[in-house]
Amino acid sequence: MEAAGERDRRWTSALSRQALLEGTTIEGFQILRPLGEGGFGIVYLAWDPVLERHVALKEYMPSTLAIRGEDFLGVSMRSERHRGTFDAGLKSFLNEARLLARFDHPALLKVLRFWEANGTAYMAMPYYEGPTLKEMLAGEQTAPSQDQLCEWLHPLLDALAVIHRENCLHRDISPDNILLTSAGPVLLDFGAARRVISDMTQSLTAVLKPGFAPIEQYGGAMAQGPWTDIYALAGVVYYAISGQLPPASAGRVVSDSFEPLADTYGGLYSDQFLRTIDASLSLRPEARPQDVAQFRASIDAQPIVAIRPSLTPAEALASEAGAALAASVTAVAAAESPASQPAPTDFAPTGGAVLMAPLPRRTGFRALMLLALVLACGAAWWVGARHGPVQAEASAQVVPAAAAVPEPQSPAVPPRQDVEKLTPVLSNLAPAESSEAAARGSANSGAPSKPVPAVAARPAAPRAKPAVSALQPAETGPRAARANADPVPALAAAGTVQRCSDLVLKSSLDSLSPDELTFQKSQCK
Template identity: 30%
Template sequence: MRPPHTTDPAHVAGYRVLGRLGAGGMGVVLLGRSAGGALVAVKLVRAEYADDPEFRVRFRREVAIARRVHSPWAVPVVDADTEAPAPWLATEFVPGPSLGDAVARSGGLPPDSVRVLGARLAEALGAVHTAGLVHRDVKPANVLLASDGPRLIDFGIARALDDTVLTATDVVIGSPGFLSPEQARGGRVGPRSDIFSLGCVLAYAATGRRPFGSGPVEAVLFRTVHDTADTAGIPHTLLTVIAACLAKAPEDRPTADGLRAALTGDANGPWLPGDLLQLIAERSALMLRLPDIEPTRPVTPATDVPPATGVTPEPDTPTPTRRPRRRALLGAAALTLAAGGGAAAWFTGADDTPRGKGAAPDRPVLAIGFQADLSGPGRTLGEAQRDGALLAVEELAARTETPFGYRLVEVDDRGETGPAATAAAGLAADTTVVAVLAATSGKALGSVLTRYDQAGLPVLSVSDGDPTHLNRVFTCLRPNDAYQMRPVVEYLTGRERGSTLVVDDGTPYGWQTTRALGEALRTGKRPMTTATVAADADHGPVARDAVRSAAGAVLYGGGPAGAARMARALTEAGHRGRVLATQAVHDPRFLTEAGPSAEGWLIVSTVLDAAGASSARARTFTAAYRARHGNAAAPLYAAEAYDAVHLLARCAEGLGRPRIGRGDLLPTVRTTTYQGVSKTYAFEPANGTFTGEGLSFYEVASGRFRLLGDRWTLWPA
């Protein structure tokens, strides 16, 4: 990293610029830090390239597609301001060296390292291709090395930029020496062009040499089209598969999935040589020594709005006036975005009346959209949140002293992308709707965030923790999946003396949760082993290995179906140590499918079982829910949705204005601290990530989840 140039901005949106990571013909890449301390790489495009309207269209399309790429080995685009005079985008910052820097420093990599490199980059390209993209610039400089694997960068967006700027002047798109023959000829490219480029990268990683040599660009392009690649020095165990990637005809090359399968194999120990792992550790430490974060204070509402009916503040839980800084677990992904305004859709609501007795008919009505899966596979989750939200709306509407009435606008998207698009279009067009509570599937939510972004409509979710869903209008009302590992690390390092077996189910969620844990345990030099087992696969071999190796504890990161298989397999193998699991296992299906084998499992969750909690707020909420629903217990997520509506009311009424716009609520939500029934809600102002306190802990006992408490110090001994 180099210091910023005098021409570089001091800030890009909500990010303080700390240095310059690189530069090119179309812009610069800057190291930025959010107000809360998260590091990002910010690509700032030169303003002159934004004058072409076609560029804007392509840029918007590519950003929307790139946000759907899900791979642990691809650094995603997490935000972009496509409308700024100088468009920009932010990605996760990876402190490790590029593959090019590593090979220049240490020479070719060992065969096992090349195999892991190829398999994981193939997986990343598979995700890129599935999202409808072609990378077109796979090269060593676009591969960053982290302690747990490589990261592919600059996918998707390069296509938007290059289509406008380079194609118009008949310049070959890509990097000579690492592009395919069809690219060298200026022809049409597809997914297998990326496979050829990856083959060049793997040959370079194995030998330290470019397979088509160096020299004048014209000579390199000629050799790429007509000559056989130089494969001398490639280990024989890798030669066949790399040579297949370098076939001249695209149809003769493997697919990304085929290449991944060919390279996947057993890998023991670290994936990189010790000197490169040391370099990564040194660069990570350097990032922690960067200039301190600029002090910030949350904007507290001007009006002290009373809490929900009958709920009084507890003396032992004061609402904080200053949000404490928090360091993320070392190695956990820090996906950050810029906060933005949004179209101000002013509402007066003169003709609307709120639900609930006692509501004054002449108050303007604050409409809250509720997009949910109410008839599909996520119906139980959607209905639970609807019931909690409606209870909050009715309580708020019954308060005659407040300036607004409230109503909930419900739309059912069945958890599918098509109905989700229709639902989002309707809510975005309804100018009385000033915020949306999303209780739908992750796939459906991800498909409509761009639409809500364009409308400037704030979106809140209490159940979706996918970090790739972050954008300028989305606020996550729960701790992210990586942060759930903080108390687990403290438990394992403080209570367990043996090794830990960390198992994930091969899904993005499983990787997200277990990656942070693995990084923290490795940093603390705690003994651990890892395994990946698909949810529908045989878990017996992994369970038996855990018993043979005398693993003191097992951490399962994955969904309820795989967790149930793991539980039964551990019981059959005779495991007697602790077993821990995360958010996704806090699901009644786990109890049903695992049966007695679930007993004793410890679960960390972002959801509070209000009926089992002892706080005054939880007791009051539970009583109100039972009164409304015929003595039925509040289901999981009802309390969180109830909190979300009250949070919006606190923000709206705290503004002290007779009318509220969408653009008013977004920054207010992100700078407000609110003590709810289930959590203390606080957020990173720049990107809407959750920074409050909100983890609950459970032990499976007698076939049910027994609430242990809301602090990790309450883990059982």
């Protein structure tokens, strides 16, 4: 029966003729088996007998430039013309190991040791157990949730921020280079040696991973930077959500078949998250987030919802009333101002109240007019509040039913209380007769003629005459003759009441003359 060691040795030989054999000892580390092989290096599982732990041992072995020696240990050139390229890659491999040895981030490989031997170089790293992201996704029936994706993304973004601060790029982020351990995801192969060798041989297009390499990695004048790694990381998220590789950037230059995630997976993930991934996969570098901070801020951004405090019905009504009043005053001011002059905003509603802002000098006259209007309205309200019941009762008795007023039984003078009730009506109807009669009435009563704008502007109503004829004897001669006759005592009393009302109104707007004050004190109660 074939020994187990021989069988494993034959399996290793079938896997790669360039890999080290099992049991080979390198700097005290015993090689157990290969873990992975790329175009520029091989990773082994090794045993550290001193610390009694497993380690991952990585060997610099560009298969296109070098071959394993006859002793299955040393490395030699396939052709001496490759010596310069091989040495440049070896230097980059050691610089990457030196850089990683300075980092101490859980999502980055930790280099324990690195050295040169056997014509090549090695680095020893902790051995991480767990599947790669590609293997994990292959075993799942559904796509991971947004919370799960963010749980992977944030440690990887932290790791990228660390290496970007050192002016280093990963350039090889893909699902099979992200290891999922119990402590979180870990970024594997950097590909630093690969980049240097490709720059010298112009053969990088043969080893790039389609879908995860942005267009600037294919060479040309486009500069590489943090946005290069962000494109690859966004490609990993695209692959995790859709289960398909993103379209290769080189092919998108000719015909872009990229389908945005926001158009197809909007109901499963937040719109902001999907749009960030779509933007990070933009073909042009300047259209992507330019660094890790921008990418992180974009995927973590939450929509801002303006919350308006609720108003009580009374507050809402007051606010609407204030807004309506402000709009009315602004409209009046705009109508009074010239057309070429914009109407200033003098009033602003604030919770139902109206605040008056300082007015410019050119609006002083308008402000005075508005103030006079407010005072006149206030005075009219005060007079109406005092005499409103009498006016309402007189109007109800005389004006609406003027045509139906019964004829008096005799031409006797009406009772005093009726005259007092009808005094406001007489004062309103007197100007409608004629200016001459109004003048004589004022002369007989001793009250000065003081027209009220609202009454003077109102046209004479045809029903005024029946109202007056109902209170006076039947006409036996011209109206002017009766006007020159001795006044009826009741009408004289009505004139006195009217003058008292005029003096009250005038005193609310202006000062009274000495004669008016004397009359008011003696006749008005």
